[in-house]
Amino acid sequence: MQTLVSSPGIRDALSVAQLVGMLRSVVGGHPALTDVLVRGEVGSVSRPPSGLAYFTLNDADAQIPCVMFRAAAQSLRFELREGIEVLVRGDVDVFPAKGVAQLVARDVRPIGHGAFWLAFEQVRDRLAAEGLFSQERKRPLPKFPARIGLVTSEGGAAINDLLAVFERRFPLATVLVSPCLVQGDDAPASIVFALGRLAGRVDVAILARGGGSVEDLWAFNDERVARALARFPAPVVSAIGHEVDVTIADFVADVRAATPSAAAEIVTPDIGELRGRIAAASALLDTRITEVLQGWRDRVRSVEGRLRPETVRLQARDARQRLDGIAGSLKREGRRILEEIRARLAAAAGHLDAVSPMATIARGFAVVIRDDGALVGSIAAVSPGDDITVHVSDGTLDAVVEERRRTKA
Amino acid sequence: MTEKTFEEALQELESKVAALSAGHLPLADALRTYEEGVALVRLCTERLDEAELTVRRLAGE
Numbered sequence: 219m220q221t222l223v224s225s226p227g228i229r230d231a232l233s234v235a236q237l238v239g240m241l242r243s244v245v246g247g248h249p250a251l252t253d254v255l256v257r258g259e260v261g262s263v264s265r266p267p268s269g270l271a272y273f274t275l276n277d278a279d280a281q282i283p284c285v286m287f288r289a290a291a292q293s294l295r296f297e298l299r300e301g302i303e304v305l306v307r308g309d310v311d312v313f314p315a316k317g318v319a320q321l322v323a324r325d326v327r328p329i330g331h332g333a334f335w336l337a338f339e340q341v342r343d344r345l346a347a348e349g350l351f352s353q354e355r356k357r358p359l360p361k362f363p364a365r366i367g368l369v370t371s372e373g374g375a376a377i378n379d380l381l382a383v384f385e386r387r388f389p390l391a392t393v394l395v396s397p398c399l400v401q402g403d404d405a406p407a408s409i410v411f412a413l414g415r416l417a418g419r420v421d422v423a424i425l426a427r428g429g430g431s432v433e434d435l436w437a438f439n440d441e442r443v444a445r446a447l448a449r450f451p452a453p454v455v456s457a458i459g460h461e462v463d464v465t466i467a468d469f470v471a472d473v474r475a476a477t478p479s480a481a482a483e484i485v486t487p488d489i490g491e492l493r494g495r496i497a498a499a500s501a502l503l504d505t506r507i508t509e510v511l512q513g514w515r516d517r518v519r520s521v522e523g524r525l526r527p528e529t530v531r532l533q534a535r536d537a538r539q540r541l542d543g544i545a546g547s548l549k550r551e552g553r554r555i556l557e558e559i560r561a562r563l564a565a566a567a568g569h570l571d572a573v574s575p576m577a578t579i580a581r582g583f584a585v586v587i588r589d590d591g592a593l594v595g596s597i598a599a600v601s602p603g604d605d606i607t608v609h610v611s612d613g614t615l616d617a618v619v620e621e622r623r624r625t626k627a
Numbered sequence: 628m629t630e631k632t633f634e635e636a637l638q639e640l641e642s643k644v645a646a647l648s649a650g651h652l653p654l655a656d657a658l659r660t661y662e663e664g665v666a667l668v669r670l671c672t673e674r675l676d677e678a679e680l681t682v683r684r685l686a687g688e
Contacts, residue, residue, distance in 0.1 A: 362634035372684075381682060389678035390633050396685045415685050489675055495637065496675075499644045500668040506647040507661040514654055 296337030
């Protein structure tokens, strides 16, 4: 019986490494297995800390292990998750340690209905969990931005719309245009770079892009763009696509505008309103100073009036004119009115008698008047030797003060 | 000293109006406030009249 060891061909047997090496040399670099596009469903996913991504790609009848190297894995726009239908581009190779063929994936994209939204929702949910969209993070816009930054494409319609609005509403501003790509794979990095170039140089920035398809606007859903917006030192207004388009950048921005023109209006005061404020202030200044001056004029007049003899004459003239007027009306209105007035006067005189000092004097009291006409109410008002006049009920007595005696208290 | 910004000039103007409207100023202060206010009206108006949008392009930095 032949032993296995002595059997023919044993010296020609391959080592496992040799076999796998041969397999690899056939499979690896084979034109039909290079740069293949495969459609399938993601099976189990493993993402170790090394940065590589491992997953299986399945369909109903078969599966193949896939690997993504670090650079490719990091540029994924969405999270690899079991059950997602994807399109994988890559090269087939053999993994020697396991001896199995695997697909080295260079790019993985979700496919089917809502593929973009899947990625969108994944980024959105992750950033939301970090609080990047919270209202507390929103910064107020400056009222008078001296420097406005624009991050947009130089070739687009958005920039012309923006500049036209600035020109019309707030030509006091300086606009710094930081051009960037707004679509394509390089757009996110370009936007991040353009934002960085403006940081610290503007009071407010606008990130703008005209309308386009969901794919066209995709750069604005990129996580790198979102993070660059969040760390930008000044408030940012986003104006991406049309009003119906909402991107991740809109969630992170301090203010979201429906269109680029609307963004320009939001960040600028209107020159017409400013002119109105100046005009209002100017008119108020005039009104107030007129009031102040009128106040002072009135005070000066009233002091002057009390000092000037012509004021007294003026008052006398006024009084005379009023009396003349009354006399005239009396003539016109006739005797009846005159009688009525006489009767009223008589009645008033009766009242007057009752309260007049004359009634008191009639009872024996006297009124003493100094020679200058002043009433003497106190011994201090006269000195010995002064002439005084004493009024009694039926006449006057001329007298001279001989002595003053104070009444004992 | 740097030049007043438009914003500063406008705020100063409006605070002069408020000071004058409060009505407690002595006559000399009121007149001075008025004159300063009028100068600010002129300054603000001139700034707006002369304003021309400056656009600068940042690239390759």
